[in-house]
Amino acid sequence: MKQMRKTLRSIGASVLLAALSNLVVAAPAMTVLGRDFTFPNAIAGMPQKLSDFPGLQVNSFTTNDGVKLAYWEAGQGEPLVFVPGWSANGAQYINVMYLLAQKYRVYVLDPRNQGLSQKVDYGNRIARHSMDLHELGEHLGIKSAAYIGHSMGAAILWSYIDLFGTSKMRKVAFVDEPISIYSHSDWSEQERRDAGGTTTAPERMVAAFTTGGPVNALVTDLKVFERSQLTDSPYYRNSESFASAFIKSDPAALARVLFNHTVNDWRDVVRHKIDIPTAIFSGEQSNNLPSQRWAQSVVPGATLFSYTTAEQGDHFLMFKNPVKFTQDLQLFLAR
Numbered sequence: 001m002k003q004m005r006k007t008l009r010s011i012g013a014s015v016l017l018a019a020l021s022n023l024v025v026a027a028p029a030m031t032v033l034g035r036d037f038t039f040p041n042a043i044a045g046m047p048q049k050l051s052d053f054p055g056l057q058v059n060s061f062t063t064n065d066g067v068k069l070a071y072w073e074a075g076q077g078e079p080l081v082f083v084p085g086w087s088a089n090g091a092q093y094i095n096v097m098y099l100l101a102q103k104y105r106v107y108v109l110d111p112r113n114q115g116l117s118q119k120v121d122y123g124n125r126i127a128r129h130s131m132d133l134h135e136l137g138e139h140l141g142i143k144s145a146a147y148i149g150h151s152m153g154a155a156i157l158w159s160y161i162d163l164f165g166t167s168k169m170r171k172v173a174f175v176d177e178p179i180s181i182y183s184h185s186d187w188s189e190q191e192r193r194d195a196g197g198t199t200t201a202p203e204r205m206v207a208a209f210t211t212g213g214p215v216n217a218l219v220t221d222l223k224v225f226e227r228s229q230l231t232d233s234p235y236y237r238n239s240e241s242f243a244s245a246f247i248k249s250d251p252a253a254l255a256r257v258l259f260n261h262t263v264n265d266w267r268d269v270v271r272h273k274i275d276i277p278t279a280i281f282s283g284e285q286s287n288n289l290p291s292q293r294w295a296q297s298v299v300p301g302a303t304l305f306s307y308t309t310a311e312q313g314d315h316f317l318m319f320k321n322p323v324k325f326t327q328d329l330q331l332f333l334a335r
Contacts, residue, residue: 026057026073032116033058033246040241041234046095050242053098058090058116061139063132065123070116071136072108075101078170079142080333082108083133085151085177086209086261087254089115091243095235095322103330109136111156113253124256126152126264130159137168144168146333150175150318152257158266166276171333173279176288176315179295180265181205195267196291202262210255221287224315233312233320240319271298278302279332281325283313303332 030036030051037050047053055074062068072090074097082093090097090108100106110117111129123132133156137145147169149157154177166172183197198221199205205220207213215222231237278299282292283306296304305328307313312320 026059028054029056029058029072037242037245039238041238043234043238046235046238047098053094055101056094056097060116061136063112063123063135065128067112067120067123067132068118069112069132069136070110072097072110073106074098075103075105077104078333079140079145080104080106081133081137081142081145081147082106083147083149083153083156084108084111084114085149085153086258087114087249088150088153089243089247091115091247092239092319094239094242096318096326099322099326100330107136107140109133111153111257113250113256115247119250119253121253121256125260126155126159126257127163129156129257130163133157133160134164142168144170146171146173148173148175148329149177151177151315152261153177155261155264155266158269159264161273162266162269166274169276171277171279172274173281173329173332174292174295175281175318176283176286176292178288178291179267179270181262182265184265193290194294195265196288196294198287199262202259205262206255206258209258210251223285223287227285227314227316230314235322236312236316236320239322270295274299274302277332277335279305279329281305281307281317281328283307283309283311283317285309285312285314286317288315305332 039048042048057073058070059073060068060070080100089110093108097106112123112132113119147157154174157172178196178198180195180197181199182202183192183200185200199219201219204213208215208219280292280296280302282289289306292304296302307317311324318325
C-alpha cells in the first residue's frame with residue numbers, strides 16, 4: 001500500500017508537471033531578444049523604441065513532431081492570428097501588432113525554419129505547416145479567432161481549411177497570395193491569370209529565391225523582388241530594420257518548404273471550402289491582383305481591398321502601409 005501511494009504520488013507529480021509545461025506563459029520581447037532597439041524613423045503614434053511596446057511578448061510551444069515554434073503576442077480582446085509568408089517572421093509585424101493590440105489579442109506564429117522557430121530538416125510541407133497552426137490554436141486554447149495569412153501564410157490557411165474546416169475560424173483574411181504559383185502547361189491564359197500562376201519552372205524559381213540563381217520574368221514574378229527593395233515607407237524601414245537586427249535567417253532552412261509551396265494548387269479549396277466571412281488584400285502594384293479578383297468572385301460575400309500605388313499597393317502592403325491595413329482589417333472584422 002505504501003509503495004502504491006508513492007507510485008500514485010509520482011504519477012500525480014508527472015501529470016502536474018505535464019500540465020504546467022503546457023501553460024501559456026509568455027516572456028517580454030525585451031527579455032527574449034536581450035536588448036532594446038531604436039527604430040530608425042520617428043513616426044507619430046508609433047513606438048520609437050522596442051521598450052515603448054511593453055506588452056509585446058514572445059512565447060513558444062513544441063509540436064507533436066518535436067519542433068519548438070515561437071510566436072509573438074500582444075494586447076487583449078478577441079484573438080487575431082497572423083500567419084507570415086515564406087521567409088517572414090513576427091518581428092516584421094511589429095507595427096501591425098502595435099496598432100491592433102489596442103483592441104485585440106494578436107498572435108503571430110513564426111513558421112518552422114523561420115524567425116525564432118527551430119530549424120529542422122523534416123516536416124517541410126504546407127500541410128505540416130497547417131498542422132503546426134492547428135497545434136498553436138490547441139496550445140492557446142482558442143475556440144474561435146480571426147486568421148490572417150500573408151503570401152505563403154494564405155496557402156497555410158487554405159491547407160488548414162482543407163484539413164480542419166472553419167469551425168474555429170470566426171473570419172479569415174488573405175493577403176496577396178496566388179492561388180497556384182505553378183502555371184500548368186495545359187492552362188489557358190485566362191486560367192493562368194485566375195490562378196495567379198507565375199512560373200513553369202519550380203526548381204529555377206526556388207533557386208532564384210534561395211541561392212541567387214538566374215532569374216527572369218518566365219522564372220518568377222520579378223515585381224516581388226523589385227517592390228521588396230523599395231524603402232519609401234518609413235514603417236517598412238522600421239519593421240525591416242527591427243527584424244534584421246534580431247532574426248538570423250538560414251537560407252538552406254528557408255529553402256526546404258519552397259518547392260512544395262510552389263506546386264500546390266488551391267483553387268478547389270478557394271472555390272468550395274471557404275464558408276466564413278472573407279477579406280482579400282492586394283493592390284495595383286502586385287501582379288497577383290487578377291487572381292485575388294478571381295478569388296473574390298468565387299468566395300461567397302468576399303470583400304476585396306485593392307490598394308493604389310500611392311497607398312503602397314504591392315505584395316508588402318501590410319508592412320508598408322500598416323495604418324490603412326489595420327484600419328481596413330478592423331472595418332472588416334467589425335462587420
